[in-house]
Amino acid sequence: MQQYDTIIIGAGHNGLVCATYLAQEGQRVLVLEASDTPGGLAATREFFPGFKASVAHTVSHFSAKVARDLKLAVHGFDSATAPMPTVGLNSAGEHIVLSGTGAEAEINGVSAEDATSYRGYRQLLQRFAELLEPFWLKTMPRVGDTRLSSLLTFAQLGLKLRLLGKQDMGEFMRVATLPARDLMDENFDSELLKAMLSWDGLIGSKMAPRSPNATVLALLYRMSGELGGAHAIPVGGIESLIGALNSAAASTGVEVKTGARVGRILIEGSEDGLRATGVELANGEQIVAGRVVSSADPQRTFLQLLGVEYLEIEFSNRIRRLRCEGYVAKLHLALDGVPNFEGLAKPDGRMIIAADMDAIEFAYDDAKYGNYSQQLVMEILVPSLHQESLAPAGKHVLSAHIMYVPHKLKGGWTEEARAILVQLAIDTVAIYAPAIRAQILHSELLTPLDLEQIHNVTGGHWHHTEFSADQLLMMRPTYEAAQYSTPIPGLYLCGAGSHPGGGLMGGPGHNAARQILG
Amino acid sequence: MNTVNRADNEAIDPYAEERLKRTYFYPRAAALNIRDAWFVWNGYKFADCYYDAEYEYFCVRNSCATYDICPMQKYIVSGADAETMLNRMVTRDISKLNLNRVTYLCWCTDAGRMVDDGTIFKLGADKFMLTCGSPSLAWLRKSAFGFENLSIVDMSDKIAALAFQGPTTCEVLKQMGLDGIDTLKPFNIMHFPFGDSGAGSDDKPLMVSRTGFTGDLGYELWIKPELALQLWDALYATGENYGIQPFGEVATNMARLEAGFIMPGMEFNEALKTIHFQHDHSPFELGLSWLLDFKKPHFNGRLALLKERDAGPEYTLVKLDIEGNKPAEESHLYSDKGCNHEIGYVTSAMWSPVVKANIALAMVKTKALKGDIWAEIYYGKELRHNSKQVKCTLKQQPFWAPARRRATPPPAY
Amino acid sequence: MGLDTTQRGRYWDNDTAMKTYDAIIIGAGHNGLTNAAYLAKAGLDVLVVEKNDYIGGASVSREMQEGWIYSSCSYVCSMMRQTIHRDLNLTRHGLVLVPYLGTVSYGDRGETLISYTSEEVNYNALRRHSPHDADAMFRLHTDLARYAQLIRKTLLRTPPDPTSFRPRDIKELLWLAKEFWALGEKELYEYIRFFTMSAADFLEDYFETDLIKAAMASAGIIGTALGVQSPGSAYILLHHVMGDVDGNIGAWGLARGGMGAISNSIAGALKELGGEVRTNAGVEQILVKNRKAVGVVLENGDELTAGIVVSNLDAKRTFTQCMDKNDLPEGIYEKAKNFKIRGSSGKVNIALSAMPKFTGVPDNRYVDRGGHNFVGSLETMERAYDCWKHGRWSDDPFIEAVIPSAWDPTVAPPGKHWMSNFVQYCPSKLADGPWTPEKRDQFGQTVIDKIERYSPGFKDLIVHMEIRTPHEIEAEIGLTEGNIFQGELTIDQLLFNRPFPGYAQYRMPIKNMYMCGSSTHPGGGVSSACGANAAREILMDLKRGNTVPEDDCYDE
Incomplete structure (x- = not known):
């Protein structure tokens, strides 16, 4: 007798979103999480006694629809937080600050010309982002699928494009595949501004400003939602989002079991073919269910939890060739006080360290050959200024994304290699905040390899698999599994490796649930 | 890479790398190929015919004849996962295959289009030999991805093989001293002592399978390269009184057509080498539905083929x-x-x-x-x-x- | 042999400055000449004006050292539309295209991979490196042929405007959709993947041997400011293999007498059709009156008037150098300024006293007749690109070398040879200041130092050397930044985006003005397709009968 309708593998935000939607429709749902806490890459961990941080350190485009449907506000998630400014750090203290959203968007620290261009640029991109917005929360149909709902999706996309008008539609089709560098060069003069703006199209990917084809889509994806691409730390922190998701799940009867690592997905084979019937935990316990939904990354799901013997050969090779290597390392510093950044009254923004697009490009070049650059490019913030509970009173946390740090470092991630990178990162921050060295109580470096090991994400990739044009939309993760169902009846995907992709957004979980519920 | 094998004092042939490879039987085959009619198969120089194609064909039907199958692709697939891996790749259920048995089968793409056909020899509990007409290593590797206890070795250039076909073949082999050859059933394999393989070495180096591509009584002989010429000589010495003759590609093509066997490039395009959509073929189209074991819960192309079974092939x-x-x-x-x-x-x-x-x-x-x-x-x-x-x-x-x-x-x- | 300038003068110098032409075409490159020929064929009175004292643009043969005829810029040909070749009787006008035999690719450690015309021999050669890769090569060729056959069908067609509701555009869009759909669902996705990914990622699915990957990837970077790891380079790879010689997709040909034979033969056809070409006639500005193009002003001050003006110059040069910004509708100048046309390659033409010998290559009359690709490895090629990003020429560049004299008796004295070296990467702007003759020579030195590594004694054979960086290519040929394609071949500049969205159908924002160069669809490569497509559109506007033939694709 089945105890559960659905087992969900992984209690990251997408797993929880999917579980809650299913439970809302009356399904009995069990979520299994290998770690001791839910949240995945957004889980808040104590990295030094009294100091906490999460790998995902801001929220920017969490779906308002999901928050509404799941009543997250009731469960303690306040999405109305004001976005934080994005600050382009300049070693002479002449920073560029982008703040506000929508019509209130402001820019400081650039020429009048660039300021004007910035407004035009934002408007254009906002229009494009709005065009795409509805499609992030829809299943992308298979090409040639003639069901009405699928045809409507295509028709809607066609119509939306047409509604842009001749000029903008043409421009959209050109701009969509532009490298960040060309887009920025076409619009701005300030090198720092160009670097800052390209950052959001590149972070998390193995792409650089000169890489064509996917950057603009990544930018537009991240511009969906009310913040228009700006970032915020909710009142209560990232913890409050995961807490709310967890509580919403519980309130609909979802059972979340932590410390329960799934060893494999159970497959039953007969003359009628194959079917996923449940999972076996690492401790050997078997749990059966009507279906299994995996929020783990596609490679882990298919190649480790399932096994190729149940898959088609070309499909399993398509899964194999998904590009899943992460290039972002995470640095957490426990600080004795508020770091002082020269030229900034208060470091309460999201600060980008990348003097120009070449700096990003050259850092990427080193990573291509398995090294990290001597000139790191980083995104840093002090989350404890927004959420006091992350550090003891008067103390603070600095949270930084470091690009581009390879998952497979030439020579391996030895203690020595890690120490050198930590020092390099601290030195890089110290260019802008010289006094910080004396404030550091403790540092923690999470390389992509660490992220893989701690959070069970292949390659330590934020997005489970690269957000590139050949792995997007109806090709994410591959065309056979892009509609959340897989070639194995009873097995579904709901993680960042599915459309629309990664980031604290909730799209894959939402879409998978819709698809399962039919 | 690109080194030319030659004795130091031998004149350098600047075209050595461009010349077609020669099979292990080449010295004997070339001597008998008095029409100098050559063809090419998988990079090997290979006889189109030796003397007269129709005569060679009649030797297959009337006496006995040899066909050099060294250029055929031969892969040894072994390891604990070998059976699982192959069983997922091919359409028949080889878990039912007994030791020292051979089976004809085909394998398909995900879409159920035929990649190639060939035979699998079960040589041990977890040791198989797959043979086929054209290179398949890339597909085998793709099929093997994800299996850990598995080894695939391309033995194509490392095994000498000779097809021996025709009504007098059994008698010739018997005369050659292959005791019990007359008990060998179709698609079975037997191993025999042969040649002067020294002490401590493989005491039964000659493998014989009752298989072939002519639709007639016949065998295929498999042996290590060092013994190839010895095998040929023994066969021809004994076969002399039984009408032995080498036959080439033309005679083979005649014999296989009479037997109703399909040939790539004639009856079907290998799917991975087909440019145009659906110019490749499915097993249903080729009359090979008897090779599809739908009782197996999974094999490559199964879902697509089930759909085709319901709709019927075009x-x-x-x-x-x-x-x-x-x-x-x-x-x-x-x-x-x-x-x-x-x-x-x-x-x-x-x-x-x-x-x-x-x-x-x-x-x-x-x-x-x-x-x-x-x-x-x-x-x-x-x-x-x-x-x-x-x-x-x-x-x-x-x-x-x-x-x-x-x-x-x-x-x- | 080569160009007889005195004879050419007799043909082309016409003193007809005051007359009004039906059409003036700016630039006597192969596309300009093709365009003019088809307009002339429709009965138009056409004039092609050329700034240099010779015709051909980048498809040119020049005697830079007595007895040696260099194909100074482009050096091999595979995209030339044979339907145009036949239609304009180019063979009668002196054009003979001969496919060249295999290519040797050289790895960093001295390993070589020789590709042969025979599939079986090629298989054996690959098998010596990797039996797996030898098998996988069949699949690669099949897949590339599949991708090529679709894109080839679009070469002699005008791209549809996806923003338009005109029946013609909708019809053409539906045709495209139908062609895509005919691939079948799986291949359709594979096609999209292929279009957007990098050459290195694409080849990763086929091969295990780095040299084989590198050899195949080299076509993905030629002429472009992308690296083998840049998304989009897989398409560039296709752009170089979609051509054919007599139906052999991916084969390359050499023009007897050098690439000038192509331009000269088209010019011959043009003259026979009554067209006129004027050399030493650089255009200062395109004349616009009442938002209509009415003619050109030459650098010598002459004004020539015409019913229409067709620019065979690249889009950036056309709009930012040859037109008054005030004559342009709003936004066009910016679009042209932003048009991506990046110099990334150099050319070193070398006259040799004898045939060079290459280490590891058999001393074999057939191998000498092919090309020599110094690829190194995927990493070496990618690092070569990194140099370009830093504003330097590659210290260990990728070189595609061809020795046409091995089979063409007309391009070098008997027993002597000329070697064409295409070099990637070489930036048009150096980080350490402008190009100087000294830097140019250092660049050349880098190239011959690399060749010497693979061919000891090579330098001793050099009789004469002509080094072209993007700087020289731009200065002489007029290609902005020395970009050989008249604009990058990235998706944002392909098909209906080429050169700009809304202007991909050869008509420019000024009435009576057209473009016919490689800045338009289908882009670079000596294909004559851009010129022919533009002619078809012009004749449609002028309500003349179409003279441009349809393509004859082998895969129909």
């Missing part, structure tokens, strides 16, 4: 007996004598010398199989080109299927 490969004596090579097929409604095309055709019939294999639209089939045949008569329309009759059985091909022990020739 084309079906059929055997045709054609009026008259003009071979229907490359003919188009019609449902009417006026040739208004095209329903298919001939893939291989010939005048069959042994059954005295004008035979062909053809791809015909499945829906048209119930009606008349007409072929428009083009033929030449002293440089004048003519065409004629002739009636075709569907044949269910192979054109040539002597009882001896299956009988154990084989009847006296």
Whole structure:
């Protein structure tokens, strides 16, 4: 007798979103999480006694629809937080600050010309982002699928494009595949501004400003939602989002079991073919269910939890060739006080360290050959200024994304290699905040390899698999599994490796649930 | 890489790398190839015919003949995962295959289109040999991805193999001292002592399988390269009194067509080498549905093939007996004598010398199989080109299927 | 042999400055000449004006050292539309295209991979490196042929405007959709993947041997400011293999007498059709009156008037150098300024006293007749690109070398040879200041130092050397930044985006003005397709009968 309708593998935000939607429709749902806490890459961990941080350190485009449907506000998630400014750090203290959203968007620290261009640029991109917005929360149909709902999706996309008008539609089709560098060069003069703006199209990917084809889509994806691409730390922190998701799940009867690592997905084979019937935990316990939904990354799901013997050969090779290597390392510093950044009254923004697009490009070049650059490019913030509970009173946390740090470092991630990178990162921050060295109580470096090991994400990739044009939309993760169902009846995907992709957004979980519920 | 094997004092052949490879039987085969009629197969120099193709063909049907299958691709797949890996790749269930048995099978893409056909030899509990006509290593590696306890070794250049076909073959092998060869059943394998393999080495270096591509009594002999010429010499010494003769590609093609066997590049395009959508073929189209074991919960292409089974294939490969004596090579097929409604095309055709019939294999639209089939045949008569329309009759059985091909022990020739 | 300038003068110098032409075409490159020929064929009175004292643009043969005829810029040909070749009787006008035999690719450690014309021999050669890769090569060729056959069908067609509701555009869009759909669902996705990914990622699915990957990837970077790891380079790879010689997709040909034979033969056809070409006639500005193009002003001050003006110059040069910004509708100048046309390659033409010998290559009359690709490895090629990003020429560049004299007796004295070296990467702007003759020579030195590594004694054979960086290519040929394609071949500049969205149908924002160069669809490569497509559109506007033939694709 089945105890559960659905087992969900992984209690990251997408797993929880999917579980809650299913439970809302009356399904009995069990979520299994290998770690001791839910949240995945957004889980808040104590990295030094009294100091906490999460790998995902801001929220920017969490779906308002999901928050509404799941009543997250009731469960303690306040999405109305004001976005934080994005600050382009300049070693002479002449920073560029982008703040506000929508019509209130402001820019400081650039020429009048660039300021004007910035407004035009934002408007254009906002229009494009709005065009795409509805499609992030829809299943992308298979090409040639003639069901009405699928045809409507295509028709809607066609119509939306047409509604842009001749000029903008043409421009959209050109701009969509532009490298960040060309887009920025076409619009701005300030090198720092160009670097800052390209950052959001590149972070998390193995792409650089000169890489064509996917950057603009990544930018537009991240511009969906009310913040228009700006970032915020909710009142209560990232913890409050995961807490709310967890509580919403519980309130609909979802059972979340932590410390329960799934060893494999159970497959039953007969003359009628194959079917996923449940999972076996690492401790050997078997749990059966009507279906299994995996929020783990596609490679882990298919190649480790399932096994190729149940898959088609070309499909399993398509899964194999998904590009899943992460290039972002995470640095957490426990600080004795508020770091002082020269030229900034208060470091309460999201600060980008990348003097120009070449700096990003050259850092990427080193990573291509398995090294990290001597000139790191980083995104840093002090989350404890927004959420006091992350550090003891008067103390603070600095949270930084470091690009581009390879998952497979030439020579391996030895203690020595890690120490050198930590020092390099601290030195890089110290260019802008010289006094910080004396404030550091403790540092923690999470390389992509660490992220893989701690959070069970292949390659330590934020997005489970690269957000590139050949792995997007109806090709994410591959065309056979892009509609959340897989070639194995009873097995579904709901993680960042599915459309629309990664980031604290909730799209894959939402879409998978819709698809399962039919 | 790119080193040329040569003795230091030997003159350097600047074209060495461009010349076709020679098989392990080449010294003997070349001596008998007095027509110098060469063809190429998988990079090997390979006989088209040796003396007279029709004579060689009749040796296959009348006495015995050898066909050099060294260029055939041979892969040893072994390890604890070997059976699982192969069973997922191929359409038949090889978990039912007994030790020292061979089975003919095919393998398909995810979409159920045929990648290739070939045979699998079960040589040990977790050791198999897969043979096929064209290179398949890339597909094997793709199929092997994800299996850990598995090794795939391309033995194509490391095993000498000779097909030995025809009514007197069993007798010749018996005379050669292969004790018990007459008990070898079709698709079975036996191992025999052979040659002066020294102490401590493999005491039964000669592997014989009762397999072949001629539709007649016959065997295939497998041996390590060092013993290749010795094997040839022994076979020819004994076979001398039994009409032994090497045969080439032309005679093989005649014999296999009579037996109704398919040939890549003729009856089907290998799916991975097909440019145009659905110009490749499914096992249903090729009349190979008997190779599909749908009782297996999973094999590659199963889901797509199930769909095709329900819908029925668009084309079906059929055997045709054609009026008259003009071979229907490359003919188009019609449902009417006026040739208004095209329903298919001939893939291989010939005048069959042994059954005295004008035979062909053809791809015909499945829906048209119930009606008349007409072929428009083009033929030449002293440089004048003519065409004629002739009636075709569907044949269910192979054109040539002597009882001896299956009988154990084989009847006296 | 080569160009007889005195004879050419007799043909082309016409003193007809005051007359009004039906059409003036700016630039006597192969596309300009093709365009003019088809307009002339429709009965138009056409004039092609050329700034240099010779015709051909980048498809040119020049005697830079007595006895040696260099194909100074482009050096091999595979995209030339044979339907145009046949239609304009180019063979009668002197054009003979001969496919060249295999290519040797050289790895960093001295390993070589020789590709042969025979599939079986090629298989054996690959098998010596990797039996797996030898098998996988069949699949690669099949897949590339599949991708190529679709894109080839679009070469002699005008791209549809996806923003338009005109029946013609909708019809053409539906045709495209139908062609895509005919691939089948799986291949359709594979096609999209292929279009957007990098050459290195694409080849990763086929091969295990780095040298084989590198050899195949080299076509993905030629002429472009992308690296083998840049998304989009897989398409560039296709752009170089979609051509054919007599139906052999991916084969390359050499023009007897050098690439000038192509331009000269088209010019011959043009003259026979009554067209006129004027050399030493650089255009200062395109004349616009009442938002209509009415003619050109030459650098010598002459004004020539015409019913229409067709620019065979690249889009950036056309709009930012040859037109008054005030004559342009709003936004066009910016679009042209932003048009991506990046110099990334150099050319070193070398006259040799004898045939060089290459280490590891058999001393074999057939191998000498092919090309020599110094690829190194995927990493070496990618690092070569990194140099370009830093504003330096590659210190260990990728070189595609061809020795046409091995089979063409007309391009070097008997027993002597000339070697064409295409070099990637070489930036048009150096980080350390402008190009100087000294830097140019250092660049050349880098190239011959690399060749010497693979061919000891090579330098001793050098009789004469002509070094072209993007700087020289731009200065002489007029290609902005020395970009050989008249604009990058990235998706944002392909098909209906080429050169700009809304202007991909050869008509420019000024009435009576057209473009016919490689800045338009289908882009670079000596294909004559851009010129022919533009002619078809012009004749449609002028309500003349179409003279441009349809393509004859082998895969129909």
